[in-house]
Amino acid sequence: MKNSLENTSVMRLCLLLLCIFISPPNYAHLPHGHCFHDSQILGSQQHYLLTGTVTDSYGPLPGVHVLIKGTDAGTFTNTKGNYSITVKGSETLVYSYLGYQTMELPILGRTTMEVELLSEVTELQEVEVNAGYYTVKERERTGSISRVTAEEIELQPIVSPLEALQGRMAGVEVVQSSGVSGNAPTIRIRGRNSLRDEGNYPLYIIDGVPINSAPIEEYQNIFQNGWDPLSTLNVSNIESIEVLKDADATSIYGSRGANGVVLITTKKGTGYNQKTQVETRWYSGFAQVGRKMEILNTEQYINMRRAALANAGREPNPDNDWDLLLWDTDRYTDWPEELLGGIANITDINVSTSGGNATTYFRLGGSYHKEGTVFPISNSYNKVTAAINLGHTSENQKLAINLSVNYGVDKSEASGVHSLVQKAYQLPPNAPPLYNEDHSLHWEEWKYSSVYDNPLAAQRSIANGQGNNLLANLGLSYNLFPGLSVKTNLGYTFNIRATKTKNPNTIVAPQLREDIKHVGAQNYQKRLTWIVEPQLNYRSTIGKGNVDALLGVTFQQNESDGFGIRGEGYVSETLIGYMPAAEVYNTYGEGRYVQYNYNAVYGRFGYNWQKKYFFNLTGRRDGSSRFGPDKRFANFWAAGFAWIFTEEPILKQNFPFLSFGKLRGSYGTTGSDQIGDYQFLDAYEATPGPNGLYPTQLFNGDFAWEENKKIETALEMGLLNDRITFEVSWYRNRSSNQLVGYPLPAITGFTSVQANLPATVENRGWELELATSNIRSTDFHWQTFFNISIPRNTLLRFPGLDQTAYANVFREGYPINIRLLYQYTGTDPDTGLFQVMDVNGDGTFDYQDRTVIKEMGRKYFGGISNNVSYMGIGLSFLWEFVKQDAPKPFVFGHAPGDPYNRHVDDYNEWEDGDLYIESSxxxxxxxxxxxxxxxxxxxxxxxxxRTLSLSYDLPKVVLKNTGIKNFRIFCSAQNLFTISPYPGFNLDSPSNTSLPPLRMITTGLQLNF
Structure with a gap:
């Protein structure tokens, strides 16, 4: 009863009135947040002096603003929490204090009002968290769910909403491997469960509708990881993102939740009986490469090249050493600055309007986002989105309808993106200029090189991509009886991605064009999903506890189609891409229609006893068309438990500083069917000649679901009225029955067949999340949030590993993200060359000699953020930290002394005598x-x-009579600077040569009407 009184203003007022008329004048036993004493009751219209004291659970609160509602008249409490104000008995007082819940209380003729305010931090325990098929209060959840809100997302200059999770969630690893907009980030929730990279994608659900989380393939390799399926979402339209991690939270999704679930909820109307509101947001700024490697200048480069030739005992020749004989050895160009040093302009505009009445609400919104490029060639990214959300509730509160529609279109133009990054660091510093005096591309000197051409030749090779994504959801619910309701969720997604590529022969030197034909290609990918989920919900009170149960059915179908066409031999560059004009053309890629069917029955039974003990049981029976007839169905379940021990009387009495404490745990199973469709069937393809077929895949109807068993225990605590809160979790996930390609003897005509192998992958670790409210005063507020994850991944068992294709990839007892390496033994004292150990002494070096095992994954990672506010000024920043090992920069794969630039460290080692170079x-x-x-x-x-944001809200007094409710000026930055001992330029994905995540700085305005 107390909790409901604290959180329901109507019941507060009812209880207050009841106390006034039944038992005046003593209110000492009213719950916190209510006045509890008066000396007398005066008339409602006469003015008189009212006094009182404002406290919290630890004593008097100085600086609390006491305002007469509807007026500008008010005062503040003194250092002892006391206040006095002239009022009428019919007026209402509003008590507000930063960091505490605002309270409105009618005076009702009293002369003394003493109030205890509740910290707004405790409201965190009452926040409704999206658990997928149901919602649960933060304090009552039994599963592991992390959450970020719109305030943490909407002002960031990002394209993918996954980027907003970096450094903010324990157990959630997001790697932005490329700085090219639209490139899919990699997300791992509590590690890799599958031996296959494509078997580790989490489930994405947007407003109740699942979408395919696998990146969209791009056969032209414009994007290193493929297109991001979330790129067409409007980040400013997202209300919250919840990530479900443990079995209790994910098992209700069965096989789809094996690798965790990402729930994205878009914004809805402002609520019932609200005037129409308009919100506009605009920001503009720039992006640039924030981290570059230090490489050799011309003098250093020439010295090393000549020394390498001298050590080899040979003179330079034009065929191999054009950089020394045919290129100007005094010329210097800073190629990273020349090719990657541009400024990419960013513009983002977002407009939305919302409102509603007693039964209906709405929200309409749209956005435009544009980004340029840091390359000296034509590249750009544009996105336009639109969203509508409508909700209606019948007057009798029985019927509720909600419609959510999101549509997005994005376009990109890319030209030679990946080659430019690598060339920027490999080109000799004395390479020829890019342009002639007339600004045409320079070719003459480049022709001497057998490994280089003009880097900007790729600007004529243009790939234009466009994505169209529609996501719609209709939710219907009807209350049949008190506590019993029926609900149906209808979802539909349609995603099309098309790319056109033009490769004219002008991308090569003029003297070579006669033998090279114009080439054009078109690529098309389509994804379609529909889902129907009827559901029964039941809520009731049994004894001193509450029951919350649901039962539902899922009918889902995915369709995908894709093909590519490549034509060559166009007579004119203007005709490139028009396939009938090609001399010859052929198809590539899948070129086939694929359908995936998924059905399930699921249920949940939740019970809490006295708001103190919580039990949660979930189960699901899944059916997937990706398995043979006898293996299509599987059962998954989980059980969760939580005990709020601070509700025990003995703790309340003896540990007043302990405001909240909860122990929880869960155990259960999930599965995975993340394999290709129809893998269990025999497959054939047509032969090049007429009337012929040849087999491409063997039948195996016995392979079945991967199984993931998850266990977790956690402790949640709140101290000093929740001024300090933390959660520490331990988890262990074991994924077995791994779906992989089983190797076959070549005599069978096939190298492998899809099968389950008895391999078990374990992910275990610790997670800690800490939040502190450091300072809470009238004008100044400072909060800190910290999280850290310490994951451990192990291949527990893999019987027969030596007989599989994975023999040189994995080792039992080690993580699955390892590298098998030779043992370095120093330099040969006679030759000065590097040496590694020949373990078996056979005179050759192979995998039998690779006895050193190194883990490449992150050993721990996390973030620390701070939110500071003072008199309308807001400052927030996030530091992200990662502990990891990685290979030396991959871009320097060539030996010192070759005609490629080097890192300056190599030059220093060579000068110090620690590095011997020889061109042989x-x-x-x-x-x-x-x-x-x-x-x-x-x-x-x-x-x-990772992020830095500074904002200023104009005072309400300034905006009075302008019609503007809020006017905010803000400046935001991403990836401002990085501290690392690593010499490479891409720390998120060190082994790649892709463009690193860019440093972005933007400024903008936000207005609410």
Whole structure:
């Protein structure tokens, strides 16, 4: 009863009135947040002096603003929490204090009002968290659910909403491997469960509708990880993102939740009986490469090249050493600055309107986002989105309808993106200029090189991509009887991605164009999903506890189609891409229609006893068309328990500083069917000649679901009226019955068949989340949030590993993200060349000699953020930290002495006598072995200022009579700077040569009408 009184203003007022008329004048036993004493009751219209005291659970509160509602008359409490104000008995007082819940109380003729305010931090325990098929209060959840809200997302200059999770959630690893907008980030929730990369995607659900989380394939390799399926979402239209991690939270999704669930909820109307409101937001700024490697200048480069030739005992020749004989050895170009040093402009505009009456609400919104490029060639990214949300409740409160529609279109133009990054660091510093005096591309000097051409030649190779994404959801619910309701969720998604690529022969030197034809290609990918989920919900009170149960059915169908066409031999560059004009054309890619059917029955039974003990049982029976007839169905379940021990009387009496405490745990199973469709069937393809077929896939109707068993225990605590809160969790996930390609003897005509192998992958670890309210005063508020994850991944068992194709990839007892390396033994005292150990002494170097095992994954990661506010000024910033090892920068894969630039550290080692260089095959082989030894693995940890935001809200007094409710000026930054010992430029994905995440700085305005 107390909790409901604290959170329902209507019941507060009812109880207050009841106390006034039944038992005046003593109100000492009213719950917190209510006045509890008066000396006398005066008339409602006469003015008189009212006095009182404002406290919290620890004593008097100075600086509380006491305002007469509807007027500008007010006062503040003094250092002892006392106040006095002239009032009428019919007026209402509003008590407000930063960090506490605002309270409105009618005076009702009293002369003394003493109030105890509740910390707004405790409201966190009452927040409704989206658990997918149901919602649960934060304090009552039994599963592991992390959450970020619109305030943390909407002002960030990002394209993918997943980028907003970086450094903010324990157990959630988001890697933005490329700075090219639209490229899919990689997300892992509590590690890798499958041996296959494509078997580790989480489930994405947007407003109740699941979407395919696998990146959209791009056969032209514009995007290194493929297109992001979330790129067409409007980040400013997102209300919250919840990530479900443990079995209790994910098992209700069965096989789809094996790798965790990402729930995205879009914004809805402002609520019932609200005037129409308009919100506009605009920001503009720029992006640039924030981290570059230090490479050799011309003098250093020439010195190393000549020394390498001298050590090899040969003179330079034009065929191999054009950089020394044919290029100007005094020329210097800073190629990273020349090719990657541009400024990419960013513009974002967002407009929305919302409102409602007693039964209906609405929200309409749209946005436009545009980004340029840092490359000196034409690249751009544009996105336009629109969203509508409508809700209606019948007057008798029985029927509720909600419609949510999101539509987005994004376009990109990319030209030679990946090659430019690598060339920027490999080109000799004395390479020829890019342009002639007339600003045409320079070719003459480049023709001498057998490995280079003009880097900007790729600007004529243009790939234009466009994505169209529609996501719609209709929710219907009807209350049959008190506590019993029926609900139906209808969802539909339609995603099309089309790319057109033009490769004219002008991308090569003029003297080579005669033998090269114009080439054009078109690529098309389509994804369609519909889902129908009827559901029964039941809520009731049994004894001193409450029951919350549901039963539902899922009918889901996915369709996908894709093909590519490549044509060549166009007579004119203007005709490139028009396939009938090609001399010859052929198809590539899948080129086939695929349908996936998924059905399930699921249920949940939740019970809490006295708001103190909580039990949660979930179960699901899944059916998937990806398995053979006898293996299509499987059962998954989970049980969760929580005990709020601070509700025990003995703790309340003896530990007043302990405001909240909960123990929880869960155990259950999920599964996975993340394999290709129709993998259990025989498959054939047509032969090039007429009337012929040849087999491409063997039948195996016995392979079945992967199974993931999850266990977790956690402790949640709140101290000093929740001024300090923390949650520490331990988890262990074991994924077995791994779906992989089982190797077959070549005599069968096939190299493998899809099968289950008895391999078990374990992910375990610790997670800690800490929140503190450091300072709470009238004008100043400072909060800190910290999280850290310490994951451990192990391949527990893999019988027969040596007989599979994974023999040189995995090792039992080690993580699955390892590298097998040679043991570095130093340099040969006679030759000066690098040496590695020949373990078996057979004179050759192969995987039998790779006895050193190094883990490449993150050993721990997390973030620390701070939110500070003072007199309308807001400052927030997030530091992200990662502990990891990685290979030396991949871009320097060539041996020192070759005609490629180097990191300056190599020059320093050479000058100090620690690095021997020689331009010979023997030296190159020695260097390649060194690159595959434990010497090549170095520390790639980093500390990054991931986000920084500064804002100012104009005072209400200034905005009075303008019609503007809120006017905010803000400045935001992403990836401002990074501290790391790693010499490479891409710390998020050190082994890649893709563009690193960019530093972005934007400024903007937000107006609410």
């Amino acid at each position: 095959l023997v030296a190159k082989r020695a260097y390649n072995l060194d690159q595959q030894s434990d010497r090549s693995i170095i520390d790639a940890s980093f500390l990054r200022l």
